[in-house]
Amino acid sequence: MEKTPKWVDVALIPVLNLLIAFVISGIVVLLIGEDPIKAIKVMVSGALGSPYGWGYTLYYATNFIFTGLAVAVAYHASQFNIGGEGQATLGGLGVALVLLAFPWPHWSIALIAAMIGGALFGAAWAAVPAYLQAKRGSHIVITTIMFNFIGASLLNYMLVNVLRPRGAMDPATARFAKETYLPTFHDLPLIGQFFSKSVPANVSFFIALLACWLVWILIWRTKLGFEIRAFGRSETAARYAGISPVKVIMVAMLISGGLAGLMAINNVMGQGHRLVLNSVEGAGFIGIAVALMGRNHPVGVFLAAILFGFLYQGGGELALETTIPRELITVIQALVILFTGAFDNMLRAPIEHFFVARANAQKEA
């Protein structure tokens, strides 16, 4: 056993899967009568060719780091949290309520309060599915899907009936106070000179990096992480060891939901400056692709989030400069999920077979 080198699992297979996803996307582009090479050029120059592009790429990546980590943490406890979308939506509500409730004197204090609000609301939205899974065995995938829809309805109600300023037409909250606006990359020392004012990437990016590090510590260095991983690998063995399934499922899902909810400091507090309908824009679902691609490791999640940030920004540019709609990104995202997740065995089986055969051959030689 165990004759496949580690780099095959963490690097070769994900990269090959990604490659297949891109090749198929290229074929799709060809089929709709566009030039895939040109498309890539537009995407690269649009997303990575300028500080402006980077400012957007990293802004999107920040969202995806949070939602990717959310999926990854739950996954380590063998819970497939497909509810990142709803949890991030509720996180937005939490952030908005916190920011509107009090005249915050400075963005730094507001940020801490908003983080607590976002994480709490996100965690709360994960809590019910988690509880039902832990106590009553209700399939968490289905309940989190249901909670995405319930969350959307709830937000809709809150924006239309409760939070909408008197006289305003669109379903959105009032603007937050200027004092709560997060410094963007333009406002930061050292790097500020490279980025223009309009760039949305903000200090949340660094919070996301911190979250990566903390998740790594949590999963691989703490007792709690040990219990989460143990439960995720073998539920029966975890019970034998006295690890409480209810505790692990609840804690992992609360952390997961909290991370998804934290995303709101980026898109709502950092960029939108008010809460609108569908501010999450599918980032919760992209988190699934990001976690799969990144093999549920914070470093992998970070890299995959940057990749999807690039795709997202590049896709937007594509829609502007060519006739390819930005839905191409949805297709690429689907293909990445398909090949790194569902079709994983397609490449893995032959590759592992190859390495086992090679190891055996070496042994005999």
Place this chain on the structure above:
Amino acid sequence: MDFATIIEILDSAVRLGTPLLLACLAGLFSERAGIFDIGLEGKMLMAAFFSGAVAAVTGNAWLGLLAGIGGSMSLAMVHGLASITFRGNQLISGVAVNFLASGFTVLIAQSWFQQGGRTPQLSGNGRFEPITLPGAEAVKDVPVIGQIYSNLISGHSILVYVAFAMVPLTWWVLFRTRFGLRLRAVGENPESVDTAGVSVIRLRYTAVAITGALAGLAGTYLATGLAAGFVKEMTAGRGYIALAALIFAKWRPVPALGATMLFGLLEAISNRYPNIDLGVVNLPIQFMQAVPYILTVVILAGFIGKAIPPRAGGQPYVKER
């Protein structure tokens, strides 16, 4: 509220419940065979687009239907490949299928029609028009029974009648035929089927293909019956509501009819009365929209009868050593 209004709401419930019913029965075949399918939404969307597109180009709804089923089946085969052949995670595959459909339909729609991701408006033979059942005109004015017959039972498109006929048919196939016996067995314990010398793979692919066909009908009805053409994201979560209905019905065909019609009714009511004032509380439209999902969570929680899925559901079949 007078009787005519009730009939009107019920009529609307049938229309809105039909795509749910077809999708729910689609999911039933797959899940009864042990393949979880959260990709009903994507398959419906794909079918809606291809049926809308082909019907628009050819002006023939039947050709649209074929194309719709083809589109849905192609995604069903992707799901089958992932779940059966490559023994992948069926939930992840379902998520991928949904995104694939949501991106692909707009991409192709834009490329073919340049109308911002929609197909041209359908009319005439491009749509499945309402059918007036024999005698419907004659009994229109007979109180109650006549009204029910001519306004509720008559006047739907052929796909609605097909959907309702599918309920007893599904029941019969599942519980009275060899195929049904094997299908249920493969969802409960694939080893029992395998050791009996029957191919698990072929059975499951067949089930997934039936799911594709029925989801194709559901999507086609959306684009050519309920609406007149394809619009971006036109399924609007109906695939998930169908999934909810399937759980609600505990994977049985006749209760599936009840569940989908109930959810159809909820939608019909909230369309007609955005806000329902019950005196004590005022039910906003958003609440009505969320009711199917809330009900499903309650059912899943097991507070009102436990929903037990087929035992082998979600697990790829690997022969034991």
Place this chain on the structure above:
Amino acid sequence: MVGAQANEAGRQATAALATQAPAIELKGISKAFGTVQANKDISIRVMPGTIHGIIGENGAGKSTLMSILYGFYKADAGEIWIKGQRTQIPDSQAAISAGIGMVFQHFKLVQNFTVLENIILGAEDGALLRPSLAKARKELKRLAEEYELNVDPDELIEELSVGHQQRVEILKALYRQADILILDEPTGVLTPAEADHLFRILDNLRKEGKTIILITHKLREIMEITDTVSVMRRGQMTATVKTAETSPEQLAELMVGRKVLLNVTKAPAQPGKTVLEVEKLRVVDEDGIERLKGIDLNIRAGEILGIAGVAGNGQSELLEVLGGFAKATGTIRVNGEEIDLTGKHSDGQSRRRRGISHVPEDRHHLGLILDFAAWENMIFGYHNDAAYQKNAFVMDNAGIVQHTQEAMERFDVRPPIPTLPAKSFSGGNQQKIVLAREIERNPTLLLVGQPTRGVDIGAIEFIHKRIVELRDQGAAILLVSVELDEIRSLADRVAVMFDGRIMGHGPVESATQTGMGCLMAGLGGDDVRGMDGWTISDEAAPEETA
């Protein structure tokens, strides 16, 4: 007695049919999984109308061979001849058409189908079920009368006892006109009475001219029912002999390759104060079935209590309750203090804090996390111990690796590499990892379940030695094993479990094989009463009513 008659009848049948072609002939069958040679150049001939036993330890390759015969695997080399004809068996369908029926160790039944539905599954006559069901109902009635195979055709499988489920499996094969029947470890889940009934059925089948292959690792069964027997060891067929011309001792020797000296040299126990007291312990499982029906037992320091019994009579539940992962009612005291059986402190962590260590029956699903490295497994369950923490937040991974390295050397785990995942170790070495983890805590009470299941001979000796050493250091030990020989060689006192109760308990010295056999079947009688110093439960039925 049944066995002797059966053997006689079998021999006559063999003689009469000697000129016929063999029902099954395997020639030079080989099969490898990766580097593991599961079957190597295996040849056997089984004559029609006989019962052929295949005996061997776990992992000897018996099941692989039968899977090849049933079309689950394709042999790398070799030929299969059925009734004198070379036959290709690429899948189960081909095996069925060749007249082969298989009764697996784990039944392949659909739990929420009726007996009838299970019988016809895959053997329906047409696209509609009704005629098939009617035909099967008639056929079932005939088979029931002919072979003592009674089951209610309309009962759901989940409502049936294990013994009846097995009958459904046999009926399935017979309904498909099988005349060659393979049974894989059929008695592992049966009570002795059920096993006897099964053997009567097999005898009836043999009389009707059916050919039976019985796979087992129990010598008693081979001697009782078979006509010929083949012995497998490490993928090879080491011998094929007539049952009448061999002895259990000779077979055992052939199985393991050398004489087994299971008797561990150990000094007489010097029991101290009572450590464990169990009173009126009851367990009801999720389905509402009572698994433990009032257990009373106690163990003193420096003493090994062996729990004997057929698997599935409540031993696992007893371990689960003591180990802290099943709820129960009744009382358990450890060193005089009552422990929590249902509340917050009834979990495995609380048990460990009380000095209860547990080597579980199933190391793959309970004792180890196969994907975890050895060092992670070495602290599994004790991961909250202060010794393994670097500070309030993070664990001391480097220190744990170091500790694991040393423990692996002390317990002779090979290879002694702490970073290797548990799944990469052999069964014996995996068990040593579990044992090292549990024994090195110096527990006051050690629970041990099937300590040597799937473990090679060398490791067995080592494991037995360590358990006795721990006893000599003053620990109380509860040993659960289905291997009577293991109980006999390790335990100081024995308790026999049957149907969730303790049928009797007493010193190991006066325990007779037949007496324990009766208790394991829930019977009293003269053999049981003859055991000195034994206390027999009132529940043990007088033998006549069996």
